[in-house]
Amino acid sequence: MKSSVFRLVTILRDMLWQRATNSPMFQRPSAKEFGIELLKFEDLECQAGKYGSIDEFVKKVEKTPPPKVSKNLIFVVMPFSLELEDLYIYGIRGAAEKTGYACLRADEIEHNSDIMDQVLYYVQNSSVVIAETTEKNPNVFYEIGFAHGKGQEVILVTKKGSEIPFDLKSKNHILYENIHDLEKKLINRLESIKIT
Numbered sequence: 001m002k003s004s005v006f007r008l009v010t011i012l013r014d015m016l017w018q019r020a021t022n023s024p025m026f027q028r029p030s031a032k033e034f035g036i037e038l039l040k041f042e043d044l045e046c047q048a049g050k051y052g053s054i055d056e057f058v059k060k061v062e063k064t065p066p067p068k069v070s071k072n073l074i075f076v077v078m079p080f081s082l083e084l085e086d087l088y089i090y091g092i093r094g095a096a097e098k099t100g101y102a103c104l105r106a107d108e109i110e111h112n113s114d115i116m117d118q119v120l121y122y123v124q125n126s127s128v129v130i131a132e133t134t135e136k137n138p139n140v141f142y143e144i145g146f147a148h149g150k151g152q153e154v155i156l157v158t159k160k161g162s163e164i165p166f167d168l169k170s171k172n173h174i175l176y177e178n179i180h181d182l183e184k185k186l187i188n189r190l191e192s193i194k195i196t
Contacts, residue, residue: 071127072100072101072102072127073101073102073103073104073122073125073126073127074092074096074101074102074103074104074126074127074128074129074130074190075104075105075122075123075126075128075129075130076088076092076093076103076104076129076130076131076132077105077106077119077123077129077130077131077132077139077140077143077144077147078092078105078131078132078137079132079135079140080105080106080107081135084132084135086179087132087179087182088105088132090179091176091179091180091183091186092130092157092182092183092186094183095182095183095184095186095187095190096130096186096190098183098187099187099190099191099194100194101127101128101190104122104126106118106119106122109122119143120143120146123143123146123147123150123152124147124150124152126152127153128152128153128154128155128190128193129143129144129147129152129153129154129155130154130155130157130186131143131144131147131154131155131156131157132157132158133156133157133158133162133164133168133173134157134159134162136163136165141165144156144168153193154171155174155186155189155190155193156168156171156172156173156174157173157174157176157182157186158173158174158175158176159175159176159177160175160177174186174189
């Protein structure tokens with residue numbers, strides 16, 4: 001383990017050094033004017049040494065949680081289908097933006113990891129989760145359960161006339177007839193959440 005970590009650190013050091021020496025900012029004597037601290041790899045090794053071994057430092061970094069998502073972010077869980085695209089863009093995202101929220105859906109996340117890690121991170125760290133339940137998608141229900149388990153604010157939206165599963169019948173749903181109706185009702189709900 002130690003030799004593989006050392007090899008990884010050596011490779012990263014060489015890559016960073018290559019990038020840094022080609023950078024005009026590295027060669028610029030006034031880098032500190034721009035708030036850029038120039039460090040040598042030995043300085044980083046010394047800082048890592050404060051935690052004991054490199055292995056202990058790597059473990060500490062791995063345990064460090066990612067930064068919290070902005071508190072004005074709504075994460076939307078819904079099936080990805082062409083039939084629901086306008087509903088998302090005009091009904092849900094439109095209402096979010098009109099009430100001062102940013103809106104994000106899983107297919108809009110730029111990542112280079114397991115998408116479910118990203119989805120669960122955003123479900124857990126967004127201020128509000130909006131779930132479209134009309135199509136009874138199992139992935140959506142999984143994410144709703146996760147959000148409820150984490151104590152998140154969840155707004156359930158369902159097309160009027162759709163059957164609501166037993167476990168969600170006790171929850172308040174926004175029942176909408178069309179996109180305009182959803183946008184109007186969702187704006188009202190989002191405004192009421194902001195007040196409390």
